[in-house]
Amino acid sequence: MASLRRSALGHAMVHVVTVVVGLAAAPALAATVEVTVDGIEPLPSSLYVALCQGGLTEAECRMGRDAPVSGTIQRIVFEDVAPGTYAIAAFQDENGNGRLDRTSLGLPTEPYGFSGPPERTARPDFARARITVREPGLSLRVRLTRALPRR
Numbered sequence: 001m002a003s004l005r006r007s008a009l010g011h012a013m014v015h016v017v018t019v020v021v022g023l024a025a026a027p028a029l030a031a032t033v034e035v036t037v038d039g040i041e042p043l044p045s046s047l048y049v050a051l052c053q054g055g056l057t058e059a060e061c062r063m064g065r066d067a068p069v070s071g072t073i074q075r076i077v078f079e080d081v082a083p084g085t086y087a088i089a090a091f092q093d094e095n096g097n098g099r100l101d102r103t104s105l106g107l108p109t110e111p112y113g114f115s116g117p118p119e120r121t122a123r124p125d126f127a128r129a130r131i132t133v134r135e136p137g138l139s140l141r142v143r144l145t146r147a148l149p150r151r
Helices: 002-025
Strands: 031-038 046-052 063-068 073-081 084-093 112-114 130-133 137-143
Touching: 031 046, 031 084, 046 073, 063 073, 084 137, 112 137, 130 137
Parallel strands: 031 137
Antiparallel strands: 031 073, 046 063, 046 084, 084 112, 084 130
16 A cells, blocks of 8 residues: 555656756747837937837836937837837936936927837827737837927
8 A cells, every 4th residue: 555655656746847947948939029219319319129018018018228329210129028018108218317217297308109109199198009920029119209309
């Protein structure tokens, strides 16, 4: 009886080890998202690009990259992105404070843009900006615009 229990336990352990090794050997699903940002104004500043999931708030745009502006078009690459639904948010930080400045009415005072249709007729929302990321990845373009003329 004891050897039967030991044999059953040993057999169960072989299955557990096989499953764990199988999971460890399975490749992780990940994609590359290449974002080309155009409409950048040629002045000393920084470009911020974020990959957002579930919405367009700062809390939902946790995966971000920034780079000094080096031209009117720049490429930002996100690697090892899990497949899913995202949106891209970008802005040009002209005064170096690390955030998109706004008027008292909430209108951006710096160039900004989102994935999705380039024309904006209403406040940007996640549903209009969403993109689907699958392996091996995708390339997309985001155009920066101004809500108000430059002061």
